[in-house]
Amino acid sequence: MKIIKPIDDRTLVEELADLWRGRGILAVLIRRDISVRYRQAALGVLWALLQPIVTTAIFTVVFVLFIRLPSTDVPYPVFAFAGVVIWQYFNRAVSDGTTSLVTNAGLITKVYFPRIVIPLVAPCSAAVDCLVGVAALVGIALLFHAQLQWTAAFVPFVVLFVGLFGYAVGLCLAPLQAIYRDIGIVLPFALQIAMYLSPIAYPASVVPESVRWLYRLSPIAVMVDTMRWALVGSEPPSVAGLVFTLALTALLVWGGLNIFRRLEGTLVDSI
């Protein structure tokens, strides 16, 4: 028996149970997302490769040839590519996750299924592109004779971690975006600023010592550094940063689930 009640005084456990119940739909929506993404694109999945490659090439030209950035501990293209792959994954997980409820309005205003699965679709389907990027990263690392480390086995976990963080942010923002479209306007700009402020194209070592602690705590920096450390053995992220990022992720997931729980019942009325 199912009881439909006004105020959602459901517990987080019930919300997670919903997520589990909706796993079949989640799988279908992820598959849909992936197949739709490249369906009418002439280059198909190659786009997943082309984007980080072109971005890295431009970074290399600008930062190595023009700006003459102090050399990094691994070859610059490998350094930059690792950053770009992680950044692009995070970027898509957050931006697509945030708009997910609105883009799926046609679905959620017509049929019931656990809504909690929707913000999870983008991080999962974008993960496929990210893994393609990671495979390319390994190729580029070998091409530039970077030393692959045994810790490369941790790379899938890094990807999972980035996805989880992106999901948490999307979970918080998606219901808000459904009600206030301001979020969708500000978000691309905010993400762009975050990218410039993060050590994606440049190493944190070029940042003045006085603000470097911020870089050590920044979750994006931590994720990018973890990726570089795991794959090619550059300097590992700080323990403080790692703990902070994990704590922040947990907080955001918890907060996001709560926001979602409060708003999902009447979401349809505001979309």
Add this chain to the structure above:
Amino acid sequence: MTIVVEARGVGKQYVRGAGQHRRLRTLRDALSEWAGRVVRRKPSDRSTVRAERFWALKDVSFTIEQGEVVGIIGRNGSGKSTLLKIVSQITAPTAGEVRLHGRTGTLLEVGTGFHQELTGRENVFLNGTILGMRRSEIAQKFDEIVAFSGVENFIDTPVKRYSSGMQMRLAFAVAAHLDPEILVVDEVLAVGDAEFQKKCLGKMEDLSRTGRTILFVSHNMSAIDRLCSRVIWIDGGMLIEDSRDAYAATTRYLFGDGGKSTLKAEWRPPSDHAFETEYFSLRWFRVRDPEGRTITRPIRNDEQAFIEIALNIKKMHAGLEFGCAVINEAGVYVFMTLASDQADANWPKMTVGDVVLSAAVPPRLLNEGLYRLDLMAGLYGERWFSVHFSTPYAVFLRIQGGMSDSSHWRNSRPGIVAPILGWSGTAHPATAGVERAGPLR
């Protein structure tokens, strides 16, 4: 019988103006409102754009038993769709609760959950999963679904190239094969051709026969009559009527007398209130069959029916006129007929005393549907005692089936009337003896 749907005091409040409308409510408003609350001052002027709250649905309670087919009727904006949205869990109620015992399948409007870029095949699987079917279940029923939808040839074409009718057919096919214990359907019959509508109704009948419960919103009253064992009538967000006599309820709804009168085939004082003038009193007004029995059941379009007006004439007047106006479900004036329609010499004789006027309704004239016959009575050139649309003296006649003897066109057809014209054919003029009336030559 087991109860499958229980609604208790269900209400839904919406905010008109601000609130739900994203153009009016911005993050800035929300933030300033919040800031105002924190500082414990009155909210800023901008946020006091008074949000007008209204109940789209208020205190609606009912229980539905297993196997019932419930038609939900009401004008546009009456709250029917809100009710369906709550029952199908799409939006949460503001008050009350709904208990559901069973798997719910929902079909609200066109293209439920279809993704335009995906093919019909992919959408069947997508939609089926969303509606709660397992992949193997869908695969098992796939051929049946496709055959039912009639889009076999386009099943591997992206849905965006489908017509809205094709999308609806596919969507309905999926929902109908979902085997839900409770099927919630909103206005599917608005799209699709007559053929498919018939198929949908048939499928819903099948489902109800196998013990499924159906909640069905439609403006098509003949479909409601045919399909539903029960009617819930909602107006202004409130439950006006919950009746197991679908026919009577839809009639009351259509003829808008607020549920006071019942469908009647005969007007006869003293059980009905008297119609007395200084010239005559009405003894009865009814529709009867050739044997003189009042017709209370629906009749076939080719059945013979007679309009009968029985009077007691107290004082003769040369201008006494009697007849009736026939008005269909849509409120369209189909025709008017008066005892003095023919050449003067053929008018029925009227003398002081009891008189029974009657006229045959031509068979094969009226289309399927419900008709109201308004009594007309008056003095020619002077005044009417009873005139169409304002008269309380009205009886009803329902036409159902018997549309044609042809093997091709037996269903109800579009149009206000449905006459069968005597078509004839001639062979090529040069080779056959052309039968033509003289003056044309």
